[in-house]
Amino acid sequence: MIHLIEAARKRAQIYPSHHPAVEELVIKLLRAVEEILRLRPVVSFNIAHGEIFLDEIPLTTATLRHKEFVELSVVKAMSTLTFEAGVTDEEMTKLLGLLNKRPADQIVGREASFQEKLTEKGVEHIQVGALVSLSELNLLEGAITPAEQEARRTRDRALELVWETYNHLLAGKAIDYENVEVMVKGIVRALLEDRQVYRHLVDIKDYHNYTFNHVVNVAVLALLFGADLGLNAERLESLGVAAFLHDAGKLSVPADLLKKPGKLTDEEWALMQQHPVEGAQMLLEQFGHQNIGIAVALEHHAHYDLSGYPKMATGRRLHLFSRIVSLSDVYDALTSDRSYRRGMMPDQAAAIILAGSGKDFDPALAKLFVQSVGVYPQDAVVLLTNGETAIVHETNRDDPVRPRVRLTRRENEIIDLRETDIGISKCVDISLVAVSS
Ligand SMILES: [Fe+2]
Numbered sequence: 082m083i084h085l086i087e088a089a090r091k092r093a094q095i096y097p098s099h100h101p102a103v104e105e106l107v108i109k110l111l112r113a114v115e116e117i118l119r120l121r122p123v124v125s126f127n128i129a130h131g132e133i134f135l136d137e138i139p140l141t142t143a144t145l146r147h148k149e150f151v152e153l154s155v156v157k158a159m160s161t162l163t164f165e166a167g168v169t170d171e172e173m174t175k176l177l178g179l180l181n182k183r184p185a186d187q188i189v190g191r192e193a194s195f196q197e198k199l200t201e202k203g204v205e206h207i208q209v210g211a212l213v214s215l216s217e218l219n220l221l222e223g224a225i226t227p228a229e230q231e232a233r234r235t236r237d238r239a240l241e242l243v244w245e246t247y248n249h250l251l252a253g254k255a256i257d258y259e260n261v262e263v264m265v266k267g268i269v270r271a272l273l274e275d276r277q278v279y280r281h282l283v284d285i286k287d288y289h290n291y292t293f294n295h296v297v298n299v300a301v302l303a304l305l306f307g308a309d310l311g312l313n314a315e316r317l318e319s320l321g322v323a324a325f326l327h328d329a330g331k332l333s334v335p336a337d338l339l340k341k342p343g344k345l346t347d348e349e350w351a352l353m354q355q356h357p358v359e360g361a362q363m364l365l366e367q368f369g370h371q372n373i374g375i376a377v378a379l380e381h382h383a384h385y386d387l388s389g390y391p392k393m394a395t396g397r398r399l400h401l402f403s404r405i406v407s408l409s410d411v412y413d414a415l416t417s418d419r420s421y422r423r424g425m426m427p428d429q430a431a432a433i434i435l436a437g438s439g440k441d442f443d444p445a446l447a448k449l450f451v452q453s454v455g456v457y458p459q460d461a462v463v464l465l466t467n468g469e470t471a472i473v474h475e476t477n478r479d480d481p482v483r484p485r486v487r488l489t490r491r492e493n494e495i496i497d498l499r500e501t502d503i504g505i506s507k508c509v510d511i512s513l514v515a516v517s518s
């Protein structure tokens with residue numbers, strides 16, 4: 082059906098909107114929509130990550146053939162396009178007109194959203210969900226609260242400090258431990274005041290600078306989880322420092338090996354498996370035996386049942402912080418984009434963590450961790466079992482798979498999924514948030 086939208090839209094660029102050549106295609110499009118509307122309450126296209134979906138079904142051919150439509154959806158900030166029963170040919174024509182409208186050169190004040198323009202034109206049966214990526218939100222004045230701005234600045238400082246610390250460790254130079262402690266203390270203080278701001282922060286992924294981003298994300302995830310477990314500020318500070326130092330040994334692994342897509346050779350794998358020991362040794366040289374970071378660096382890939390690496394003495398009980406960091410580590414690795422693959426959605430990552438419970442992870446902690454990060458985090462874009470798209474408004478701690486959601490096509494309507502038969506079929510995106518118009 083995307084091909085019909087595109088064909089009609091292109092013809093409407095050449096002919097006036099009520100020209101028979103345009104009308105012919107509009108009617109064809111309308112018939113196609115009506116056909117599907119006989120089977121389901123709405124026809125909803127979702128455009129996420131450059132891909133077109135009909136509900137949750139990816140339309141691979143349409144995505145490949147209609148790149149222009151995907152690009153247009155970005156320009157128009159259109160992430161969902163929904164047709165409801167009763168849609169008319171006149172409404173279709175107005176939609177095509179708006180899709181073809183060039184952006185104004187100069188905008189005085191705020192430009193009306195696509196949805197607002199549709200409503201202005203009296204279109205009632207076509208809805209457009211306006212979603213924008215978090216990074217684009219940076220550009221929208223006033224879209225980021227002062228607390229979020231401060232958290233982002235803290236994150237940038239943390240990234241710099243991790244970079245410096247890891248490079249010093251690699252070179253065998255003394256690290257500025259005090260600085261690391263001050264930075265972690267600042268994060269702990271801010272995070273205990275407002276956890277939500279920091280939850281958003283771990284959604285920022287940057288595969289170009291993977292190792293350092295990973296380390297900062299792991300520290301923030303570990304601190305959020307530690308705070309949910311009820312650890313006091315002092316314990317959280319030492320957990321934070323340990324998490325910041327957990328991959329100290331990574332810099333001793335060649336960079337191209339860290340980025341290598343696909344399977345590693347036995348030799349490469351052996352080299353990779355050295356990083357916990359290398360890291361622990363670096364930290365041991367810096368601190369002697371007093372630092373908890375040494376245990377965490379050594380144990381973070383050991384696995385709960387000790388089947389991981391390096392090999393541990395039978396019966397060894399891993400430090401609580403190692404078990405926390407190990408969960409945060411795997412979660413961040415699974416949900417991050419790499420140069421060779423897309424990161425998983427939180428619901429898939431949560432399923433993998435629960436599947437590894439008792440083997441890779443401490444079972445009690447794994448369950449609590451999934452509750453802490455949320456299967457469907459706040460602001461995640463989800464597809465519902467009835468075909469509609471929604472944004473997670475609030476997670477229900479007693480039932481993490483049935484949060485309260487806001488429907489994208491009826492922004493003001495919040496549904497508590499615990500109280501309906503509607504479920505979530507899958508998470509579509511986490512880096513998208515609704516723009517309130
Ligand atoms: Fe590691």
Ligand SMILES: [Fe+2]
Nearest residue numbers: 295299328410
């Ligand atoms: Fe790691």
